[in-house]
Structure formats: structure tokens, C-alpha cells
Amino acid sequence: MSKIQVKNWNDFCPQQLFLYGTYKEDGTPNFGLFCWFSYINAPDINGEGDGMGVMAAIGGEKLTKDLIRKNGVFSANLVTEELLPLADYCGIVGGREHEDKMHFSPTVEKGVVLDVPTIAESPVSMELKVMQEIHLGNGCDVFLCKIMGETMREDLANKDVPFIDRFKSVKQVLAGGEQHYVSTDGRDLGSWGEPMQNL
Numbered sequence: 001m002s003k004i005q006v007k008n009w010n011d012f013c014p015q016q017l018f019l020y021g022t023y024k025e026d027g028t029p030n031f032g033l034f035c036w037f038s039y040i041n042a043p044d045i046n047g048e049g050d051g052m053g054v055m056a057a058i059g060g061e062k063l064t065k066d067l068i069r070k071n072g073v074f075s076a077n078l079v080t081e082e083l084l085p086l087a088d089y090c091g092i093v094g095g096r097e098h099e100d101k102m103h104f105s106p107t108v109e110k111g112v113v114l115d116v117p118t119i120a121e122s123p124v125s126m127e128l129k130v131m132q133e134i135h136l137g138n139g140c141d142v143f144l145c146k147i148m149g150e151t152m153r154e155d156l157a158n159k160d161v162p163f164i165d166r167f168k169s170v171k172q173v174l175a176g177g178e179q180h181y182v183s184t185d186g187r188d189l190g191s192w193g194e195p196m197q198n199l
């Protein structure tokens with residue numbers, strides 16, 4: 001099979017979705033939906049040691065970006081099929097434009113290490129501290145962060161259960177191509193803006 005030349009095409013390289021959680025000035029939480037996220041090696045905050053971090057790309061001006069800059073910390077909560085209607089809503093409805101955005105809200109918990117809101121229904125929550133912000137221009141910014149804390153659904157740590165069975169039990173949602181959500185076992189979970197209709 002020959003290959004054809006394409007431009008800006010990542011449709012067959014899906015990415016996992018995360019809800020980023022930040023606290024607003026009045027102490028209430030805000031969540032936005034993000035997929036331009038990946039892992040990096042990151043030293044400790046003092047520049048020594050080794051560990052895990054993430055890079056989070058945020059394009060354009062939005063409440064999540066405002067609050068990450070202001071607070072220097074945020075959470076990343078893995079999106080599952082159960083969370084998808086709410087996640088879709090948090091990706092379509094802007095927090096700057098809609099002050100009452102979070103009237104649809106997950107069950108919010110406090111981070112175990114950082115002052116960030118996390119989501120009880122999410123099986124994996126990371127607490128992130130920004131180490132560096134890189135401005136690429138035209139509102140495209142990348143935040144390099146250190147994972148300062150992480151919580152995981154207890155049963156996922158049970159190594160008596162084969163890894164693949166625990167993996168399948170998570171039911172992660174991928175940002176597949178052509179603005180569709182896709183399950184990890186290849187089901188179409190609707191196009192952007194559709195799952196939120198079920199809220």
C-alpha cells in the first residue's frame with residue numbers, strides 16, 4: 001500500500017483526554033477538556049533528581065490558561081466513558097464566556113499534595129506544578145509541569161488481576177480523528193458536542 005502526502009493530520013494518532021482542574025479566585029473549581037498532553041522526564045523542582053512530568057499545550061486564551069498562569073498548579077483527570085458527557089460539555093462551553101459553566105460538575109475532591117480540584121469519578125488524577133511556560137506565538141503556549149502527586153482508583157493497583165483486565169476496566173476515551181470520540185476498543189462515542197446532550 002503506498003502512502004499519500006498529508007498536512008497537519010493526526011487523525012490516526014489518537015490522544016487521551018483529560019479534564020484540567022483549576023481553582024477560580026472565589027475558590028470554586030473550573031474544569032476544561034484537553035488532549036494535547038504527553039509525558040516527559042522531569043527533574044525535581046530544585047532541578048535535581050529524575051521523575052515524571054507532562055507537557056500541556058493550550059491554544060488561545062481561555063479560563064483554564066488564565067488560572068494555570070495565576071495559580072501555577074492544576075490537576076489532570078483522565079476521562080472515561082462515564083465522564084464523557086460532562087467532559088464534552090467542559091470542552092465546548094468556555095469558562096470565560098459562561099460564569100455558571102460549572103453548574104454541571106463532577107464530584108470535586110481536594111488534591112492530596114497541591115491545592116487543586118480533582119475529580120472523584122476519574123480513575124487517575126495528577127497534580128501538576130508548572131515549571132516553565134513556552135510561548136510559541138499566536139496564542140500557542142506549552143506548559144512543562146512536574147507531577148507532584150497522583151491518585152489512582154484502588155483496584156487498579158491490585159497486581160493479582162492481570163494488567164490488561166485492569167486496563168480494560170478503565171474505559172478511557174480517545175480524541176480520535178475527524179472530531180470524534182473513540183473508545184479504546186474501537187467504538188465511535190459520538191462527535192464533539194454530541195455526548196453533552198445526555199447531561
Ligand SMILES: Cc1cc2nc3c(=O)[nH]c(=O)nc-3n(C[C@H](O)[C@H](O)[C@H](O)COP(=O)(O)O)c2cc1C
Pocket residue numbers: 030031032033034035036037057058059060062063064065088090091092093094095096175192
Ligand atoms: C475533544 C476536545 C479536546 C480539546 N483539547 C484541547 C487542547 O488540547 N488544548 C486546548 O487549548 N484546547 C482544547 N480543547 C478546547 C477547550 O476544552 C475549550 O477551550 C474549553 O472552553 C476550555 O475550558 P475553559 O474555557 O473553562 O478554560 C479541546 C476541546 C475538545 C472538545
